[in-house]
């Protein structure tokens with residue numbers, strides 16, 4: 001079953017059409033790059049996929065659930081537990097440590113999750129993204145690349161099945177960007193899919209599938 005299924009999606013702001021005729025099928029465990037000129041609507045499309053914005057028309061099914069039919073509670077559940085959202089500059093709280101920032105998604109939990117499991121997860125992701133030795137440092141002391149990794153771990157802490165990443169490596173040097181991509185790629189073995197908006201040919205090259213976003217649809221690039 002397709003994890004993400006977009007059919008004839010369009011987005012308009014007032015009388016301005018950003019894009020239309022967007023079709024996309026993403027199977028579990030795939031990495032997808034969405035390229036396109038500035039202003040083509042990459043962030044808007046990713047926001048729709050992340051459940052943060054609604055399309056003007058068209059259908060969006062995530063794991064078989066019609067995203068347009070969900071009530072606010074279910075949508076919020078899905079956003080919290082199924083989807084990990086990463087942006088170019090992850091918003092962090094500078095005075096808190098890396099670990100405290102990573103734990104923010106648990107702040108508003110009514111039911112506390114098992115802290116041993118969370119601890120293991122933090123350790124595993126800290127090692128994977130090579131910031132385990134910085135977890136108790138205040139974020140204000142970390143470099144941009146390290147802060148970005150804190151934001152990524154925070155997005156992954158609840159084991160999402162789908163990662164939506166808007167220019168996740170846009171502010172990083174190539175070496176750090178490649179490391180982060182390699183880490184995201186490792187998540188595929190557990191069936192996690194990653195959808196990345198990027199301007200970078202290097203980033204797109206590392207993905208399984210590449211699409212160009214135009215105002216007339218998503219055009220798949222052939223290998």
Ligand SMILES: Nc1ncnc2c1ncn2[C@@H]1O[C@H](COP(=O)(O)OP(=O)(O)OP(=O)(O)O)[C@@H](O)[C@H]1O
Nearest residue numbers: 013018036037038039040041042043044045197199
């Ligand atoms: N809430 C909004 N109201 C009106 N117009 C909007 C809104 N959000 C986005 N837009 C417009 O939609 C278009 C697409 O914006 P978007 O940020 O999705 O593009 P993008 O491809 O991600 O751009 P970039 O590569 O520069 O980040 C832009 O023209 C933008 O001004």
